Amino acid sequence: MSAARPFLSCACFFSENVFVGRYGLHVRYRDERQLRRDHGRALRERGCRSPRDFAELLREVTSGGGGGGGGEGGGSGVNCVSMYFYHPRCKDSFLAPEFLEIVRYCTSPDAHLDGLLRYTESYPEKRICRLPVFTEEFCQAFVDELENFEQSDMPKGRPNSMNNYGVLLNELGMDETFITPLREKYLRPITALLYPDLGGACLDSHKAFVVKYSLHEDLDLSSHYDNAEVTLNVSLGKEFTEGNLYFGEFRQDPNPVPRYLEIEHVRTQGLLHRGGHIHGALPIASGERWNLIVWMRSSAIRNQLCPMCNKKPELVEAEGFGDGFTGTLEDAAPETVNLCSLW
Ligand SMILES: O=C(O)CCC(=O)C(=O)O
Ligand SMILES: [Fe+2]
Structure with a gap:
């Protein structure tokens, strides 16, 4: 890894694909209303029913460390x-x-x-x-x-x-x-x-x-x-x-x-x-x-x-390899790649 080309993460790490271990479900989180709207049914089916369950869920989702990262x-x-x-x-x-x-x-x-x-x-x-x-x-x-x-x-x-x-x-x-x-x-x-x-x-x-x-x-x-x-x-x-x-x-x-x-x-x-x-x-x-x-x-x-x-990734600073993005924080520079696959 070269120091001149730091690796970055995408801000979605904190809001997309957040894994909720206790219900075995990936969710997207913007705010409480969106969470209830998009995932309420799946969460209820998995046992998240009482206000206390939901409050604990919110704590888990907003405590960071989401995404596949x-x-x-x-x-x-x-x-x-x-x-x-x-x-x-x-x-x-x-x-x-x-x-x-x-x-x-x-x-x-x-x-x-x-x-x-x-x-x-x-x-x-x-x-x-x-x-x-x-x-x-x-x-x-x-x-x-x-x-x-x-x-x-x-x-x-x-x-x-x-x-x-x-x-x-x-x-x-x-x-x-x-x-x-x-x-x-x-x-x-x-x-x-x-x-x-x-x-x-x-x-x-x-x-x-x-x-x-x-x-x-x-x-x-x-x-x-x-x-x-x-x-x-x-x-x-x-x-x-x-x-x-x-x-x-x-x-x-x-x-x-x-x-x-x-x-x-x-x-x-x-x-x-x-x-x-x-x-x-x-x-x-x-x-x-x-x-x-x-x-x-x-x-x-x-x-x-x-x-x-x-x-398009919303780049944020990261340690080490981050989540493997490069570019400047304002813009992820597009590069070309051979897109042909034989299988
Ligand atoms: O345990 C396995 O074999 C799969 C693990 C896996 O898929 C992962 O960590 O991303
Ligand atoms: Fe995997």
């Missing part, structure tokens, strides 16, 4: 997983050899989509792709480290507005050492072929976190779309049963064909999908499920239209 914290330093990235002998060793083979193919001069799809398991009608990403040893080391962090008394933010348990990786200082190189050097050649229409060749920022599900914590995740152009979701283990990921329709599809698809998580493997694809996670039945989620953003795409409010 979630708070971004500061870095807190040293971690052993970084050893994997710094140590000259360990270069690339955290990545599955099959993943490196795919990256090699995608960076070759004649690479094309069909060639890439031959290396991966894909669901072409949904434009979802499964691929091996990490080694077993790395997944184990990563989860161990996250557990150490979880048990420490270091300050922690929630991974996003929907998941209550997990870790924001920038809080561990892992953006620079781990996720940025992973996105720029390894993932971008792949996403350039898979999602050219979504800025797959110019994913220039991200929000990365690990989500955790267990029987006494979050069991599942409601249906939603991500604040991302492209999402990578890698299963890190540990041991669990059930907890499949499911997909419905694509948010921006003008003629949506509601075809439900359920996909199993396999430790060390990742799923690449469009951020705007509506999805959720089914409850686990036993064990603990940890997944690395990387919401990858293309400023060239989102500067034109904020994916959360579907309007």
Whole structure:
């Protein structure tokens, strides 16, 4: 990330797509009247009936931290997983050899989509792709480290507005050492072929976190779309049963064909999908499920239209990568991008 080109957020973060955990519902909030008018019925059906229920709801909605964003914290330093990235002998060793083979193919001069799809398991009608990403040893080391962090008394933010348990990786200082190189050097050649229409060749920022599900914590995740152009979701283990990921329709599809698809998580493997694809996670039945989620953003795409409010972004200052917008605060500069997609 260059200091000369700070990343920004869209003001809609505070008013659009605010997730109300207790009723499992995303709402838009301008003022109380609009909230009652637009969501009164859905809220009543979910049990928000008394004036006290409504007052508590209002408190939740106006307390900030809405949207798909979630708070971004500061870095807190040293971690052993970084050893994997710094140590000259360990270069690339955290990545599955099959993943490196795919990256090699995608960076070759004649690479094309069909060639890439031959290396991966894909669901072409949904434009979802499964691929091996990490080694077993790395997944184990990563989860161990996250557990150490979880048990420490270091300050922690929630991974996003929907998941209550997990870790924001920038809080561990892992953006620079781990996720940025992973996105720029390894993932971008792949996403350039898979999602050219979504800025797959110019994913220039991200929000990365690990989500955790267990029987006494979050069991599942409601249906939603991500604040991302492209999402990578890698299963890190540990041991669990059930907890499949499911997909419905694509948010921006003008003629949506509601075809439900359920996909199993396999430790060390990742799923690449469009951020705007509506999805959720089914409850686990036993064990603990940890997944690395990387919401990858293309400023060239989102500067034109904020994916959360579907309007030209109203830019506001932000920390770190913000929500991946760039430009001046008065105006989000439009950029051009190759909009042709082959699947
Ligand atoms: O738990 C999962 O596999 C999905 C998580 C997810 O969709 C998200 O955090 O955006
Ligand atoms: Fe998601």
